[in-house]
Amino acid sequence: MRRLFVLLAACLVASAMVAGPAAAGDDKPKNTKKAKAQIEEAFQCFLSGSLANSYEEKAACVKDGDLLLELITTTGEANAAAAGTTEIEIESIKFKSAKKATVNFNLVIAGMVLEGIAPPGEAVFAKNADGKKVWLVSPVMVCDLTSLANPATLTEEPCASILTG
Numbered sequence: 001m002r003r004l005f006v007l008l009a010a011c012l013v014a015s016a017m018v019a020g021p022a023a024a025g026d027d028k029p030k031n032t033k034k035a036k037a038q039i040e041e042a043f044q045c046f047l048s049g050s051l052a053n054s055y056e057e058k059a060a061c062v063k064d065g066d067l068l069l070e071l072i073t074t075t076g077e078a079n080a081a082a083a084g085t086t087e088i089e090i091e092s093i094k095f096k097s098a099k100k101a102t103v104n105f106n107l108v109i110a111g112m113v114l115e116g117i118a119p120p121g122e123a124v125f126a127k128n129a130d131g132k133k134v135w136l137v138s139p140v141m142v143c144d145l146t147s148l149a150n151p152a153t154l155t156e157e158p159c160a161s162i163l164t165g
Contacts, residue, residue, distance in 0.1 A: 027095060027098070028095045028098060029095065029098050029099075029125065030098075036093050039093055039103060039123040040090055042061045042062075042123060042136050043061075043121065043137060044088060045060075045061035046058050046061045046062060046142075047088040048086070048087055048088060049085050049086045050087065055069060055072050055076055056069065060128065060129055061136060061137055063124050063126045064139050064162075065136075065139075066129070067158050068139055068158060071142070071143075072142065075146045078150075082110075085109055085110040085111075086108065087107075089106040090103060091106065092104045093123070099125040099126075100123070100138075102121070102122060103120065105118060105120075105121055119141075119145075121137070121138070121145075122137075122140055123136065139162045140162060143163060
């Protein structure tokens with residue numbers, strides 16, 4: 001009887017190991033086409049100068065954007081000339097899970113593609129200000145981008161808490 005129990009337990013563990021990753025199956029959202037479109041829209045909303053979004057509108061495209069509004073505003077005002085001519089060129093979107101994606105992109109400033117300048121971005125599936133779950137720009141990405149203009153941003157609030165939390 002004991003041998004049967006050990007064999008049964010071993011089979012359960014083995015099947016869990018095989019079924020585990022497949023059961024998790026959350027490496028992508030159910031509708032990747034829709035998710036990619038929302039991610040592109042969020043990145044355009046946050047970074048595209050031609051849309052002429054207000055800082056509040058940009059913050060609405062970022063998870064916890066209300067916490068980052070002052071940083072977004074300060075950085076935008078300090079770099080207003082470049083921000084007005086900035087566009088984004090998304091190269092790839094790769095899902096890390098059903099709720100996170102890595103976004104590789106280039107900044108395009110005044111028509112000049114700046115390859116390799118921007119660190120890979122991140123999008124997250126989270127609630128927006130209206131409580132609806134959508135894909136948004138990650139607050140970590142906002143901090144990383146802001147640090148290109150001011151490296152001290154990473155050690156100051158709110159980025160210090162975002163990056164360590």
